[in-house]
Amino acid sequence: MAASGRLNKELAEVGKDDKTSGVKAVAVTPGNLRELKGTILGPEGTCYEGGVFEIDITIPKQYPFEPPKMKFTTKIWHPNISSQTGAICLDILKDQWSPALTIKTALLSLQALMCSPEPGDPQDAEVAKMYLSDRKKFDSTAKFWTESYAQPVNEDDAITRVCEMGFDRDSAKAALEKHGWDESAAVNQLLGGL
Amino acid sequence: MASDDEYSYAYSEEEEDYQMSDDESMQFNPEAKENPNAAPVFSYAKKPGIQMLPADQVFPEMKRKLVDATEVLGIPEVAAVVLMREFHWQKDVLLETFFRDPDGLLKKNGVYHRVNPKPALNSPHCAICYDDVEEKMAMPCGHEFCMDCWHDFCANAIQEEGPICVCTSCPDASCDEIVTEEEVTKAAPDHLPKFRTYQLRSFVESNKLTRWCPGAGCERVATAQSASAMEQDDNVAHCDCEGCQTSFCMKCGEEPHSPTDCPALALWNEKCRNESETANWILANTKSCPKCVSRIEKNHGCNHMTCQKCRHEFCWICMGDWTDHGANTGGYYKCNKYDVDTGTSSGDDLSDAARAKRELDRYLHYYKRFHAHAEAQKFARKQLKETENRMVLLQESSDDVKWSDVEFLKTANEQLVECRRVLKYSYVYAYYLKPQFEMQKQRFEHHQEMLERFTETLSELSEKPLAEMDRTDVVNKTRVVDQFMKNILKYVADGMDD
Numbered sequence A: 001m002a003a004s005g006r007l008n009k010e011l012a013e014v015g016k017d018d019k020t021s022g023v024k025a026v027a028v029t030p031g032n033l034r035e036l037k038g039t040i041l042g043p044e045g046t047c048y049e050g051g052v053f054e055i056d057i058t059i060p061k062q063y064p065f066e067p068p069k070m071k072f073t074t075k076i077w078h079p080n081i082s083s084q085t086g087a088i089c090l091d092i093l094k095d096q097w098s099p100a101l102t103i104k105t106a107l108l109s110l111q112a113l114m115c116s117p118e119p120g121d122p123q124d125a126e127v128a129k130m131y132l133s134d135r136k137k138f139d140s141t142a143k144f145w146t147e148s149y150a151q152p153v154n155e156d157d158a159i160t161r162v163c164e165m166g167f168d169r170d171s172a173k174a175a176l177e178k179h180g181w182d183e184s185a186a187v188n189q190l191l192g193g194l
Numbered sequence B: 001m002a003s004d005d006e007y008s009y010a011y012s013e014e015e016e017d018y019q020m021s022d023d024e025s026m027q028f029n030p031e032a033k034e035n036p037n038a039a040p041v042f043s044y045a046k047k048p049g050i051q052m053l054p055a056d057q058v059f060p061e062m063k064r065k066l067v068d069a070t071e072v073l074g075i076p077e078v079a080a081v082v083l084m085r086e087f088h089w090q091k092d093v094l095l096e097t098f099f100r101d102p103d104g105l106l107k108k109n110g111v112y113h114r115v116n117p118k119p120a121l122n123s124p125h126c127a128i129c130y131d132d133v134e135e136k137m138a139m140p141c142g143h144e145f146c147m148d149c150w151h152d153f154c155a156n157a158i159q160e161e162g163p164i165c166v167c168t169s170c171p172d173a174s175c176d177e178i179v180t181e182e183e184v185t186k187a188a189p190d191h192l193p194k195f196r197t198y199q200l201r202s203f204v205e206s207n208k209l210t211r212w213c214p215g216a217g218c219e220r221v222a223t224a225q226s227a228s229a230m231e232q233d234d235n236v237a238h239c240d241c242e243g244c245q246t247s248f249c250m251k252c253g254e255e256p257h258s259p260t261d262c263p264a265l266a267l268w269n270e271k272c273r274n275e276s277e278t279a280n281w282i283l284a285n286t287k288s289c290p291k292c293v294s295r296i297e298k299n300h301g302c303n304h305m306t307c308q309k310c311r312h313e314f315c316w317i318c319m320g321d322w323t324d325h326g327a328n329t330g331g332y333y334k335c336n337k338y339d340v341d342t343g344t345s346s347g348d349d350l351s352d353a354a355r356a357k358r359e360l361d362r363y364l365h366y367y368k369r370f371h372a373h374a375e376a377q378k379f380a381r382k383q384l385k386e387t388e389n390r391m392v393l394l395q396e397s398s399d400d401v402k403w404s405d406v407e408f409l410k411t412a413n414e415q416l417v418e419c420r421r422v423l424k425y426s427y428v429y430a431y432y433l434k435p436q437f438e439m440q441k442q443r444f445e446h447h448q449e450m451l452e453r454f455t456e457t458l459s460e461l462s463e464k465p466l467a468e469m470d471r472t473d474v475v476n477k478t479r480v481v482d483q484f485m486k487n488i489l490k491y492v493a494d495g496m497d498d
């Protein structure tokens, strides 16, 4: 199976209109097409608007006959996504997958899921319960999570902030990239921690 | 033990219904004619409608049903497989639904285009690998992909998804058309044998008239000619696999469980799973002599226990005094009946806790007996395996003993295994007997009691050292116990009418 040929074409295809589609997927390390990073912009008019959500994508050996494995790395308050682990409950990522679907269609389906949750088939029971019983509280919690965890990182600002703690620009940038722009993790590494 | 004499031939003075009945569904061992001393063996009448077939002989059976359906429906065979599977291979039910709304049924089951093919969609590239390929293969729904992708798609489904691969639909995401043997043959002939195996497996599993033999590693299939062939009057569709010697009920796959029926057995098994912790605790804590409290190891089949330490004789099941059980007290064999009032306040004002305790007590009463007979059955099975050696020893013990003269030992042992099995399930049956059938319940318990008493006696006799073995006694008791077993099964089969 020429999976890599297809994957290269798929990534090129996503890149063509990522400004308008609101979804993006790139290789984490150039040349390795098995580990990808997806990004979904929170859809307008939802509690996720203004947020940038990152998704871990792993391409299985049998791709495209088996679905790509996806999970949110950005914390999100949504009935079909685990608030703890980011695991996703979506049929096309499981038994409804078809080799004629793509990473882009899967990301677009996730975006659609953010617009219209399906609390009847929940991944996170606690979130689903709140969604059904107290919609106001659900909306405000989801918004709060979006504002707290899903804010686009201004990379220059982040590097500057890390540098202010006494590190040089290059190592600050490298550490931030390695830790997905998580400042405290980057600083921790630079301090010789984990 | 001491009471042997009281038991001897007591049955001949019993009421009339303990006389031999010549019920035609029970057969006697033909050897009995040649050897008047051999005890009759209970054997199940072979129902002509049920057969055990090796798996490869089931394939033609599936094919025959398919050809049959294909002709009537006027659709390709690969579409008929899908529909028949959906209808559990009941052609009549399928036909009825089919002719009411053929298109709806075909669409719902993903074979509409198999019957009404569409031309290929002819896109320049393959929608799986994105390459521009000349040679492509289309399904009847028009979706086409390159041969390489088709091969990998089929191979992945068959290897990774296993038996469920027979339900795989078109690689196109929005299309429900089923991928059939036709595509596998063309695109992945290397995986066709496996695919056919899964198809056969799904035939056996979705078909109400077939069942895999539950014997470990056994590849035989019980096949019934019709649904009525599985309806036997002792609530079980009894099958004996000649390949692996496993006996099972064709309707539920469990060990033959007469007089209990399949739904009650399923309920019982579920109940035992839920209660197993409590029941195990009780069983583990009742294993000491009721008189001197020394620990008792039960290492033989019969439930008449004698404490090695204080010689107290008691019943393993209820831990009660054995003298309360014997005929010498003139009373009934007091072990099989559950007394509702024992230890609980009667009346409707029971608290929930008291009610729950009473229900648990009731369950444990039956479970203990079920379990004791299950253990005794295991023991009798083990003993049966060793019987051949004992027979050789017995024959060698005297010069003028023929092999046919020692066969009674095997017969007695086989009889014991059967009796333990029936006794075991008779407690499941009794547990689910509705309380309003008080009279029937008493009759049933009477039959159960007789079978239990004589089974214990035979069990005790058959465990005796060879030197003390009294052949005539064993032969007689084997025959009697067989009759009691038939009586209880017949009582249930006849709907418990007196």
Ligand SMILES: [Zn+2]
Binding pocket: B126, B127, B128, B129, B130, B131, B133, B145, B146, B147, B148, B149, B150
């Ligand atoms: Zn292809």
Ligand SMILES: [Zn+2]
Binding pocket: B139, B141, B142, B143, B170, B171, B172, B175, B176, B177
């Ligand atoms: Zn199709």
Ligand SMILES: [Zn+2]
Binding pocket: B213, B214, B215, B218, B219, B220, B241, B242, B243, B244, B245, B246
């Ligand atoms: Zn078998």
Ligand SMILES: [Zn+2]
Binding pocket: B235, B236, B237, B249, B250, B251, B252, B253, B254, B257, B261, B262
């Ligand atoms: Zn059954």
Ligand SMILES: [Zn+2]
Binding pocket: B289, B290, B291, B292, B293, B294, B307, B308, B309, B310, B311, B312
């Ligand atoms: Zn004792």
Ligand SMILES: [Zn+2]
Binding pocket: B300, B301, B302, B303, B304, B459, B460, B463
């Ligand atoms: Zn004994």
Ligand SMILES: [Zn+2]
Binding pocket: B315, B316, B317, B318, B319, B320, B325, B334, B335, B336
């Ligand atoms: Zn007892």
